[in-house]
Each structure stands twice: as C-alpha cells, then as structure tokens.
Amino acid sequence: MDLEQARFNMIEQQIRPWDVLDQEILDLLAVVKREQFVPQAYAALAFVDMEIPLPGGENMLPPRVEARLLQDLNVRKHENVLEIGAGSGYMAALLANRARHVLSVEIRPELVELARQNLANAGVTNVEVAEGNAADGWAVAAPYDVICVSASVPELPASILSQVKVGGRIVAIVGTAPVMEARLITRVSETDYKVVNLFETLARPLQGASQPSRFKF
Numbered sequence: 001m002d003l004e005q006a007r008f009n010m011i012e013q014q015i016r017p018w019d020v021l022d023q024e025i026l027d028l029l030a031v032v033k034r035e036q037f038v039p040q041a042y043a044a045l046a047f048v049d050m051e052i053p054l055p056g057g058e059n060m061l062p063p064r065v066e067a068r069l070l071q072d073l074n075v076r077k078h079e080n081v082l083e084i085g086a087g088s089g090y091m092a093a094l095l096a097n098r099a100r101h102v103l104s105v106e107i108r109p110e111l112v113e114l115a116r117q118n119l120a121n122a123g124v125t126n127v128e129v130a131e132g133n134a135a136d137g138w139a140v141a142a143p144y145d146v147i148c149v150s151a152s153v154p155e156l157p158a159s160i161l162s163q164v165k166v167g168g169r170i171v172a173i174v175g176t177a178p179v180m181e182a183r184l185i186t187r188v189s190e191t192d193y194k195v196v197n198l199f200e201t202l203a204r205p206l207q208g209a210s211q212p213s214r215f216k217f
Helices: 003-018 023-031 040-045 063-073 090-096 109-121
Strands: 080-084 101-106 127-131 144-153 164-176 179-187 193-200
Touching (some): 003 023, 023 063, 063 090, 063 179, 063 193, 101 109
Antiparallel strands (some): 179 193
C-alpha cells in the first residue's frame, strides 16, 4: 500500500467533503500517522471510512467523524482537555497537537496499555492515559477547557456538564441506535449551555455509561 497516497485520499475524499475545511486540521491529519494507532490485523483498513475494531470489543471512530469533532471543538494551545474513552490513543494524539495537555481516561486495561504504547511510539508527550470509568466525568482534575466523549451516550450526564469551564466546550455523540447525533455543547454561564447539533451518526456506546436521562436541555 502507498501509505501517503491512501492518507491523501482519506483527507480529500472522506474528510474534506464532510465539511472539514480548517486547513490546520487537514494538515494535522497528514502529520499524525493514523496507521500507527490501528491494530496490526487491521492495518490495511487504517484509512477506510469505517469503524475499526479494537481489543475488548471497542472501535475507533471513522476518520471523518474524528476530524469533524476535532474541528468543531476548536481546541487552543493553552487549553486542557479531558477525553473520555482513550481507545487506541489516536484521538488523544490529535487533541494533544492542539492543546496544552490531554487527560484521556479509559475503562479497559488492555486499551490503557495500547494507548500509552501508541502515544509513546508516536512521540506524544502531553497526554496522560488514566485507567478508570469516566462515564460521569473525571472530577480529579476538573474543571476542563474541553471535554471530548469518544463514544456515544444515551444522554450527557449533568456531572460531565458541570466539569467544563464557562466558555468551555464538550463534544459527544448522544442518543441510542438507530438515532444518534453529534453535539457541541458550550457552557455560556454557570447555569446555561448552548447546544449545536452537528451531524447524525452512529457510534458504539460508552462502557460504564448510565442509561437514565439526568439532564435535559
């Protein structure tokens, strides 16, 4: 496989047509090597428009979904990010290139080790991968400038909403199959949030997420 041609095709044929037009994001996708974060058995699928299986029954999100979430979060260099669901570490690596620091929390021990190894191999030094259940957030280092939920949740818990700073942003895929949508939530005051529905998609449910709705907009 011509990796660079496959990467170029991914960016130009999948990602750009999905309204990812920020050139810095497109350049970043060319720099962070997605194939380094894909399990060896699926290396040939690194640039394909699909979820890629990970150990423990988890998946990597399709490249176009990762890119849209990254673009809409608009992470800045001084910001601290919480990622819920480390997976293979790829989204953390993308976030880390935009942020000051990323704390990525993963419930599955095998994925904690995989993400740490992948990030180390890629030379990413401003990501901490912690093991634990962050389905209700991760209060230890709260509040955060940005929170990225790298899986789907039935509803976004109030505990996660409370852990983002005023002016901060959260992205999450909210709903249950067959109806889910990616949302960008901006905290505009201590009590108010602005919600933008970004696009419809499907994603594997976040492990450990509670089912009842505890917060309604």
